[in-house]
Structures are given as structure tokens and as C-alpha cells.
Amino acid sequence: MTSSARLDTPDGRGHGVAPARKRAGATSAPARAGRVRVPTARRPGNYVIVVFGAAGDLARRKLLPGLFHLAAAGLLPDRYRVIGSSRRFLTDEQFRDLAREAVSEFGTSQPTGAAWQTFQRRLSFASADPARTDSLAEAVAQAEKEIGGTPMRLFHLAVPPAAFESTLTTIGAAGVARGARVIIEKPFGTDLVSARILDQNLHALFDESQVFRIDHFLGKESVDNILAFRFANGLFEPVWNRKHIAYVQIDVPETLGLEGRGGFYDATGAYRDMIVTHLFQVLGFVAMEPPSSLDARHLRAETAKVFDALKPINPRQAVRGQYTGYPGEPGVAPGSGTETMAAVRAEVDNWRWAGIPFFLRSGKHLAASRQLITLGFHEPPLRMFPAHRARTPNGRRNEIVIDFADPGAISTGFLAKEPGATMRLGAAEMTFRYADSFDTANGLEAYERLLLEAMLGDQSLFTTSASVERLWEVSAPLLENPPPVQPYAPGSWGPQPALNRLTAPYHWHLPGAGAPSLVTETSAPT
Numbered sequence: 001m002t003s004s005a006r007l008d009t010p011d012g013r014g015h016g017v018a019p020a021r022k023r024a025g026a027t028s029a030p031a032r033a034g035r036v037r038v039p040t041a042r043r044p045g046n047y048v049i050v051v052f053g054a055a056g057d058l059a060r061r062k063l064l065p066g067l068f069h070l071a072a073a074g075l076l077p078d079r080y081r082v083i084g085s086s087r088r089f090l091t092d093e094q095f096r097d098l099a100r101e102a103v104s105e106f107g108t109s110q111p112t113g114a115a116w117q118t119f120q121r122r123l124s125f126a127s128a129d130p131a132r133t134d135s136l137a138e139a140v141a142q143a144e145k146e147i148g149g150t151p152m153r154l155f156h157l158a159v160p161p162a163a164f165e166s167t168l169t170t171i172g173a174a175g176v177a178r179g180a181r182v183i184i185e186k187p188f189g190t191d192l193v194s195a196r197i198l199d200q201n202l203h204a205l206f207d208e209s210q211v212f213r214i215d216h217f218l219g220k221e222s223v224d225n226i227l228a229f230r231f232a233n234g235l236f237e238p239v240w241n242r243k244h245i246a247y248v249q250i251d252v253p254e255t256l257g258l259e260g261r262g263g264f265y266d267a268t269g270a271y272r273d274m275i276v277t278h279l280f281q282v283l284g285f286v287a288m289e290p291p292s293s294l295d296a297r298h299l300r301a302e303t304a305k306v307f308d309a310l311k312p313i314n315p316r317q318a319v320r321g322q323y324t325g326y327p328g329e330p331g332v333a334p335g336s337g338t339e340t341m342a343a344v345r346a347e348v349d350n351w352r353w354a355g356i357p358f359f360l361r362s363g364k365h366l367a368a369s370r371q372l373i374t375l376g377f378h379e380p381p382l383r384m385f386p387a388h389r390a391r392t393p394n395g396r397r398n399e400i401v402i403d404f405a406d407p408g409a410i411s412t413g414f415l416a417k418e419p420g421a422t423m424r425l426g427a428a429e430m431t432f433r434y435a436d437s438f439d440t441a442n443g444l445e446a447y448e449r450l451l452l453e454a455m456l457g458d459q460s461l462f463t464t465s466a467s468v469e470r471l472w473e474v475s476a477p478l479l480e481n482p483p484p485v486q487p488y489a490p491g492s493w494g495p496q497p498a499l500n501r502l503t504a505p506y507h508w509h510l511p512g513a514g515a516p517s518l519v520t521e522t523s524a525p526t
């Protein structure tokens with residue numbers, strides 16, 4: 001942070017007190033690959049990787065490009081094979097074509113040259129048709145023979161939740177589960193009962209040490225950096241508690257709509273799709289006590305304690321919104337009551353956080369796409385300095401804002417004396433930007449990191465079955481008695497005045513996203 005801290009004005013132009021400079025070195029891919037606790041030279045042993053849903057959206061956008069990027073960066077094992085599996089039949093050649101198109105469209109490395117030739121030779125296809133499990137068994141056996149020795153197996157279930165069970169049945173029937181690791185996508189169930197059933201199905205084939213429940217937010221450098229920010233610095237952790245912090249916001253609004261996934265979304269909704277799966281996990285990192293080490297056992301034990309301390313979500317402290325026009329979308333049931341925006345007030349009932357609201361908000365077709373954590377500090381006890389609302393749009397509270405959209409940034413908002421003869425305050429900001437401070441060129445995307453961690457057998461960034469169950473348990477009051485959805489205009493910030501009421505006496509705003517969403521104060525002295 002020291003090499004790049006800038007004193008920026010709210011308009012982002014900045015009066016750089018220390019010019020941002022790129023860090024020299026750190027250019028070799030392996031050195032950028034892992035977190036500090038993972039020895040940088042560590043590479044997984046030999047692997048057969050099976051991607052179920054290999055022709056689907058996630059596989060095309062993230063997994064196939066990600067695997068190629070890992071291969072090109074020298075981070076995959078010496079010997080590996082990637083088997084794509086899907087109900088529709090593809091030849092090996094057709095799967096390679098599909099992979100090349102996916103890498104070309106979505107990848108950071110282009111599918112050309114020797115790296116691509118080597119990678120594509122290691123791709124093959126197996127049918128996921130439950131009536132043809134011999135195809136999967138043969139493809140795995142063939143891949144293992146080509147690799148030689150006893151490679152590990154990794155299965156990535158990149159299929160919709162409705163297909164988790166049938167895919168597990170296929171793996172079981174093909175007789176390939178023994179000793180394998182399995183990555184399972186979100187959402188993990190739709191409530192406590194379905195999560196437990198899914199766990200039973202998983203545990204019929206795999207023990208917990210083999211299961212990697214993925215939440216790609218936890219693979220983001222800037223989410224992982226919350227741990228470094230808090231626990232590697234003496235500066236922030238002492239104020240990271242209810243004595244100093246008045247509220248926490250975790251915001252993931254999206255401008256995107258359903259993107260052709262109406263059927264899936266209508267059965268899921270914003271709360272299950274985003275808040276239970278992603279935002280609570282981020283809350284776990286923000287609210288946790290210092291772990292005694294960064295290994296999986298200690299890290300997951302501390303987030304579990306946070307989830308244990310969560311109060312059940314009160315339906316009266318939740319807002320469900322639906323953008324106008326949603327029921328007419330393809331795949332959406334006529335008259336659907338599914339929420340396309342959810343906002344809740346959560347509370348972590350422990351000594352560090354008792355009484356402090358955590359406002360979580362996410363939704364589709366909102367005014368901006370952001371991924372932000374905002375910690376608002378209490379005001380000092382005395383207002384000794386004059387300030388003007390127009391110059392302090394977010395009021396007098398100091399805020400720490402963690403922007404965890406790639407490549408990520410952290411800023412601190414505070415009040416400073418404006419130059420001039422009178423003592424008058426204006427808003428100021430100190431900002432750390434990943435892209436200004438570090439060479440991010442060789443960084444890994446969240447899915448790439450998580451694929452690598454799963455191959456290495458490190459579960460730190462994957463959720464446990466107990467934590468998933470606890471999150472469904474605290475969600476039960478809301479899921480059982482959801483308040484009716486309230487309409488909002490696409491491109492707005494969601495339904496009002498309900499959101500204002502939820503956050504009162506605080507004002508929900510999105511730092512750096514233009515006008516605060518909820519503040520309607522006049523330009524008067526404060």
C-alpha cells in the first residue's frame with residue numbers, strides 16, 4: 001500500500017502524493033499463482049480432469065479458458081488429461097473445436113502456438129448419458145493409461161443444480177469415484193432439506209475431504225486480500241469492531257439481466273443465487289476472528305463461528321424486488337413471484353459485532369455493476385468543524401471501501417480541511433489499486449485459482465457442509481415467509497421507500513457509483 005497510496009479526490013482525478021508505480025519483478029507465472037501460504041513452486045501431481053456440462057456456459061466462459069491458461073502458465077501437472085462430458089454427443093475433434101472457440105472468445109491466452117497444440121492433444125470427450133456410463137469409464141481408463149502411474153481424478157460438476165444428482169449417479173455407475181476429488185457448483189441446495197439431501201448423495205460416493213463446494217468469490221485475489229488487509233497490518237484490525245464501526249454494507253448489484261437463463265433463475269431468485277451463496281461468504285471473511293493460521297482447518301473454523309453467530313434473517317428486515325417486465329422473460333413463469341433483487345439486514349451476534357447491521361444487497365438490472373464492501377465508522381463525539389453537505393456527500397462518517405471486482409481496490413474516505421483562509425471540510429480519499437501497485441498481468445482468475453487449489457487438495461477457499469447448512473438454517477424464516485416482491489424500474493437501485501426503511505438511520509449508498517442511491521438530503525450545512 002505504501003508504494004501506491006494516492007490522495008484522490010472523490011472524482012477520481014487524484015492529487016497523487018506518491019505517484020503510483022508498478023512493482024518490478026514478480027513476473028514468473030508460478031510465483032504469482034498461489035497465496036503466500038502455498039509454496040510457489042508447488043504443482044499438483046498428475047491428474048485426469050473431467051468437466052461435466054462441458055458444452056455449457058460456465059465451461060465455455062471460465063473452465064476451458066481457465067484450464068488452458070493454467071497449462072500455458074506451467075501450473076498444470078506434468079501429465080494431465082481433460083475429458084469433457086455432456087449429454088449431447090461430441091467427437092473428440094468436435095470437443096477440441098468447442099474448446100478452441102471458448103478459449104478464443106473468453107480466454108486471456110489465445111489458442112495458438114505450441115501451448116495450444118499441447119493442450120488440445122490432451123482433450124477428449126465422454127458421453128454423460130446415464131444410459132452410456134461405459135463411455136465415461138472408458139475415457140477415464142484411457143486417459144489414465146496415457147498418463148501412466150496412478151494419476152488423481154478431479155470431477156467438476158459444471159451443470160445446473162437440478163443435474164447434480166443425475167451426474168453423481170453417472171459417476172457412481174461408471175465406477176470412477178474412488179479416490180477422486182469433486183468440485184460442486186453453487187447454489188448448494190435451495191434450502192436446508194435439499195442441501196442435506198445433496199450432501200447425502202455426495203457422501204455416498206465421496207468423503208468430506210474429497211468435496212470442494214465452490215464459491216468463486218472466494219477465489220478472487222481481492223477477497224483473499226481482506227485477510228491480508230486485516231491480519232497482516234497493525235493499522236486496521238484494532239478498529240475492526242463495533243466500538244468503531246457503525247455498519248457494514250456488502251453490495252453486488254448487476255446491470256445484467258437473465259442472459260438467457262430464465263428457467264434457472266426463476267427457480268432460484270436473487271437471495272438463493274447471490275446472498276446465501278456469495279455475499280454471506282464474503283461476510284464471513286469480513287467478520288471473522290483472526291485464525292491461528294491460514295490453513296483450511298483454522299480458516300474454515302473461524303468463518304463457521306461467524307455463521308453460527310448469525311441471527312436468523314427476519315423477513316421484516318428483508319426487501320425483495322422484481323424489475324418490471326420480469327414475468328414476460330423467456331423461461332419465467334407467468335405471474336412469477338421470484339425476486340430479482342434482494343436486500344437483507346444481517347446481524348452477527350457476538351462480542352465483536354453485536355448490534356451492528358450488515359446490509360447485503362444484490363440484484364439484476366440495477367443501476368450499476370459493482371462488488372463492494374463498505375465499513376462505515378462512528379462519527380467523532382464532537383462536531384468541531386463546519387462542513388457542507390455538497391462537499392461531504394456521504395456525510396461525516398469515515399468509510400473503508402473494499403472494491404472486490406477484479407482487479408480490486410481499497411479506499412478510505414475521510415474529511416480534510418479545504419485549502420483557504422477558513423476552516424472548512426471537504427471529502428478526501430486514499431486509494432490503493434491493485435492494478436497500480438502490483439503486476440497483475442500474471443494473476444489468476446478466481447476459477448483458475450480454485451481449480452488449482454482443488455487439485456492441490458487445499459480446501460481453505462471452499463465451503464464446508466456445516467457452513468452451508470447453517471446459512472440455509474438462518475435463511476429459513478425468510479424462505480418460509482418471504483415478503484411480497486415489490487416492483488422496481490430496470491436501471492434503478494431497487495424498490496423505494498422499502499430500501500430506505502431497511503437501512504434507517506443509515507443511508508445505503510454505493511461509493512464511487514455516482515449519486516448515492518438513497519440519500520435525499522438537501523445541500524445544507526451539517
Ligand SMILES: NC(=O)c1ccc[n+]([C@@H]2O[C@H](COP(=O)([O-])OP(=O)(O)OC[C@H]3O[C@@H](n4cnc5c(N)ncnc54)[C@H](OP(=O)(O)O)[C@@H]3O)[C@@H](O)[C@H]2O)c1
Nearest residue numbers: 053055056057058086087088158159160161163185186187
Ligand atoms: N454460467 C456462469 O457464469 C456461472 C457462474 C458461476 C456459477 N455457475 C454455476 O455453474 C453451473 C453451470 O452453469 P451454466 O451456466 O454453465 O449452466 P448451463 O449452461 O445451463 O448448463 C451446463 C450444461 O449442463 C447440462 N445440463 C443442463 N441441464 C441438465 C440436466 N437436467 N441434466 C443433465 N445435464 C444438464 C447441459 O449440457 P448437455 O445438455 O450437453 O448435457 C448444459 O450445457 C450452475 O450450477 C451454475 O449455478 C455458472
